[in-house]
Amino acid sequence: xxxxxxxxxxxxxxxxxxxxxxxxxxxxxxxMAVGLLCCLAQxxxxxxxxQIARAYIELARNTPLLVQLFFLYFGLPKVGVRLSSETCAVxxxxxxxxxxxxxxxxxxxxxxxxxxxxxxxxxxxxxxxxLRYVIFPQALATAVxxxxxxxxxxxxxxxxFSAVALADLMYVAKDLIGMYYKxxxxxxxxxxxxxxxxxxxxxxxxxxERRLRYAGFGRAA
Amino acid sequence: xANPLLEVRHISKGFDGTGVLEDVSLTVHEGxxxxxxxxxGCGKSTLLRCINGLERIDSGExxxxxxxxxxxxxxxxxxxxxVGMVFQSYDLFPHMDVMGxxxxxxxxxxRRPKAEVEAEAMAMLKRVGLEEKAHAxxxxxxxxxxxxxxxxxxxxxxxxxxxxxxITAALDPEMVREVLNVVLDLAKEGMTMAIVxxxxxxxxxxxDRVIFLEGGVIVEExxxxxxxxxxxxxxxxxxxxxxxxxxxxxxSENSADA
Ligand SMILES: Nc1ncnc2c1ncn2[C@@H]1O[C@H](COP(=O)(O)OP(=O)(O)OP(=O)(O)O)[C@@H](O)[C@H]1O
Ligand SMILES: [Mg+2]
Numbered sequence: 001x002x003x004x005x006x007x008x009x010x011x012x013x014x015x016x017x018x019x020x021x022x023x024x025x026x027x028x029x030x031x032m033a034v035g036l037l038c039c040l041a042q043x044x045x046x047x048x049x050x051q052i053a054r055a056y057i058e059l060a061r062n063t064p065l066l067v068q069l070f071f072l073y074f075g076l077p078k079v080g081v082r083l084s085s086e087t088c089a090v091x092x093x094x095x096x097x098x099x100x101x102x103x104x105x106x107x108x109x110x111x112x113x114x115x116x117x118x119x120x121x122x123x124x125x126x127x128x129x130x131l132r133y134v135i136f137p138q139a140l141a142t143a144v145x146x147x148x149x150x151x152x153x154x155x156x157x158x159x160x161f162s163a164v165a166l167a168d169l170m171y172v173a174k175d176l177i178g179m180y181y182k183x184x185x186x187x188x189x190x191x192x193x194x195x196x197x198x199x200x201x202x203x204x205x206x207x208x209e210r211r212l213r214y215a216g217f218g219r220a221a
Numbered sequence: 222x223a224n225p226l227l228e229v230r231h232i233s234k235g236f237d238g239t240g241v242l243e244d245v246s247l248t249v250h251e252g253x254x255x256x257x258x259x260x261x262g263c264g265k266s267t268l269l270r271c272i273n274g275l276e277r278i279d280s281g282e283x284x285x286x287x288x289x290x291x292x293x294x295x296x297x298x299x300x301x302x303x304v305g306m307v308f309q310s311y312d313l314f315p316h317m318d319v320m321g322x323x324x325x326x327x328x329x330x331x332r333r334p335k336a337e338v339e340a341e342a343m344a345m346l347k348r349v350g351l352e353e354k355a356h357a358x359x360x361x362x363x364x365x366x367x368x369x370x371x372x373x374x375x376x377x378x379x380x381x382x383x384x385x386x387x388i389t390a391a392l393d394p395e396m397v398r399e400v401l402n403v404v405l406d407l408a409k410e411g412m413t414m415a416i417v418x419x420x421x422x423x424x425x426x427x428x429d430r431v432i433f434l435e436g437g438v439i440v441e442e443x444x445x446x447x448x449x450x451x452x453x454x455x456x457x458x459x460x461x462x463x464x465x466x467x468x469x470x471x472x473s474e475n476s477a478d479a
Pocket of ligand 2: 265
């Protein structure tokens, strides 16, 4: 093992990790927004929008992210739309993640007892107030484990960003292997970088899930 | 008699083509307690749910203080702020403590200042013997306690009328009384109520008027003393007899236990 090599290229990995993190976080935040909209369109059976949401979810969940990225990066320029690597990465991740988040939120909403909505209505709450104070907090508590799993899944999916020439972790590792043939070192640092990114998220999420469980959220009164 | 507060005129309601309520009409006057009894599945819950718009009626009309609350232009939020409802299953919000449950309607729907409502809520909790539970989570309460909180939650909206749907049906016998006492108290204070119950003794004690519903139609209507002791119709008599039988059965079971 060549430790000077590792030392020399650690800053490069750190930079790539930050890029991965930035793209990942942006994509995940947008995924949640898209997921929420889709889930609401389905939950409230909004005509047309609901079918569109369903079709989108099936499409996004049944095609690999790599294919989606290729479509954005190599396909769209053929029809005159040229997007940067970063834009492609964020759009691709959002496209994929939105569908998974929609399903996670939907399972949360469905777990809230119908009588809870009625109880809120009986207090004269408007539809929005009922959502905000009664339904969402409970739905979210139920959805948290699935949402956390999605966040970790999507962060890992960022490893295909290198396919659209984004200088992320995977890209750096491949680069170094290509240039210096230090396969072991490059891969070791790659694994370490992903662990550094994901372990803290994982730990925070387990804590969050435990906390919500003990708070008795999502259980009928 | 005082003014009619609630008028239900010839309403019908069905689910997927099967009629549940057929041409039901009734009036509840201010300060009056109407009790609705009838066999399981006869449409009692549906009737109450139609009144505050949880179910949409197929035909007929419902008026609150003379103003229609059904039809195209209805404002359900406004109606529900005036007509409170409590269910068999309490339906407290599990993610809020008792005080949170109590404050939500008055502060959000009625936009009243929190401090003011909080003081009222504490006073009401005290009245039903739950002041030390103000900051407990619903899941830590007994069924009877939950149901008393649900009653207080509905009352804090200062409704013109309360609808109670079998609020003791899910309770253990020893908790039934603590809940019914609260309702009797409310009745004494002149709260207008429509109550669905299977507790016949309670029904007789609390009712100003009784309606017997069967198969979605009103079969008999009358004063409690008359209805419970000298029912006019054969069907009401049969219905009341099942309770005599159940009471006798319970008694013999109890003595067998002893
Ligand atoms: N949402 C619904 N969809 C279809 N059918 C329903 C629905 N709600 C009630 N019903 C039917 O309407 C009839 C009356 O129901 P309802 O709940 O009003 O009876 P109930 O008198 O309250 O009975 P119980 O004493 O058992 O509570 C029943 O046959 C029931 O199956
Ligand atoms: Mg019922």
